[in-house]
Amino acid sequence: MDFSTALINWYQQNKRDLPWRNTQNAYHIWLSEIILQQTRVAQGMPYYYKFVNRFANINSFAEASEDEILNLWQGLGYYSRGRNMLKTAIAIKNNFGGVFPTAYSDLVSLIGIGEYTAAAISSFATNEVRAVVDGNVYRVLARFYGIDTPINSTNGKKEFQNLANTLIVIQQPALFNQAIMEFGALVCKPKNPTCNLCPLNINCWAYQQNKISQLPVKLKKLKIKERYLYFFVVNNGSHIIMKRRDNTDIWAGLYDFPSIETPTLQTIGEVFASQQFNLWFNANTEISKISGPVKHLLTHQKIYAHFIEVSQFKTNSIKNNNWISVPINQLENFAQPKLIFAYLKNYLNSIKY
Ligand code: SF4
Incomplete structure (x- = not known):
């Protein structure tokens, strides 16, 4: 069984039931994606519900004050996410007639929506064939294929994106993207991955070479x-x-x-x-x-x-x-x-x- 099929099979049996997975509403997917940046699912979930309940759609979000958004956001950290969401909502109201865009090319033009988030929204909402590459995906690919190019280097970003583009299942892009991210979150975890139960372990380079803790490689951070x-x-x-x-x-x-x-x-x-x-x-x-x-x-x-x-x-x-x-x-x-x-x-x- 190939890498992508094995991942999808695993996902269909093991996925968590998360509210943003049961919708193709681009506004709801956007909320979940921004909230979950740098945030664990358990911490982000109440915030997701808070925003969905307070703002029924992108137009009501666009009418909020920055103070209200920051107040709802309080405790999540990285507040620029909240401020950028408001700018995005206003831009969608003004430039897209209040209809949340779903095409990757439109999404990347919006503030606070980078390549990863645009790929996630476009594939989850409309099955556009766009491979997502987030921290989970970097880790799974680096370990399975034995890639030591730093994931936060320009070359690394290109290399991993190109590889993900070749692996994505054209007929089921959303499913493949969800599967690889969920697999990274639950099995191929940063620490103590459950390799002995992993359906990919026979062909996994890092597992076979006993180099799991050395991958992925990251360039050192800036001085604090x-x-x-x-x-x-x-x-x-x-x-x-x-x-x-x-x-x-x-x-x-x-x-x-x-x-x-x-x-x-x-x-x-x-x-x-x-x-x-x-x-x-x-x-x-x-x-x-x-x-x-x-x-x-x-x-x-x-x-x-x-x-x-x-x-x-x-x-x-x-x-x-x-x-x-x-x-x-x-x-x-x-x-x-x-x-x-x-x-x-x-x-x-x-x-x-
Ligand atoms: S064997 Fe371990 S390191 Fe390799 S893909 Fe599976 S969980 Fe990740």
Whole structure:
């Protein structure tokens, strides 16, 4: 039995019953594909239902505010996905008459839809013959065929895409794509693949050569940048000061606290002596609690966060810096990065308001 047929046979007996597999609705498939980027199925599933229930179609999605999208997205990370979805929805409303496109060539023209996602939507929605190559597919192909070209190199991307194009079953492209991705997720896993039960093991290069842990090959990542942030938490009893982050940095469009960033780790005394601190605070400002550093990892950044609870700002600070005084019982309407959300959860449990 050849590689593709064996995969499809395995899939038909072992596939998980996932909601986005029982539809050819391109809007629903798009939602699931974007949500599941960098996200496990169990974590993404409630978000999928949240979006499907809140927005019946791409037109109602396009009418949402960015704040609402980010709020629904809260906790999933990689918030640019949510912002790009809104841009895509608006583009579909304006340029495609509100009808979600299904042709690969149309899909790749949209923001946030790369080659993989376009191939997935076009093949799942209309059986267009487009081979998907995601992390699961790279792993299965690298191991089975013994390919050591780095999967994140230009040559590697081309080589794996070309191979997938030759393997896809022309009569059943959606089924083949689902099968190879599911096989990578459930059998040929990154760690501890179940090779002894694998229907492909007799012909698998990595299994036969005992080189499973060495494939796929990936080029080393960029250096992680370290950042030091000192957040100021001001609570007047019923309100907390928040600020909306601009679009030029991490957490664009989300809400956090006023903060000072320093190039290296500083003592709290050094932060209090800074020009910025004295611009914002009165000399008699009381500091009630300091916590941190809390380490928080992003894709290419490591954040060291301190949280400093203070009694008040200078009166003109809010106006001069576009900060917002948010009623505590409305904080949930202001989407926050995971780090801030986790801090606020503990903080609000510890105070009476
Ligand atoms: S034998 Fe192991 S490494 Fe090879 S395809 Fe099967 S699960 Fe993957």
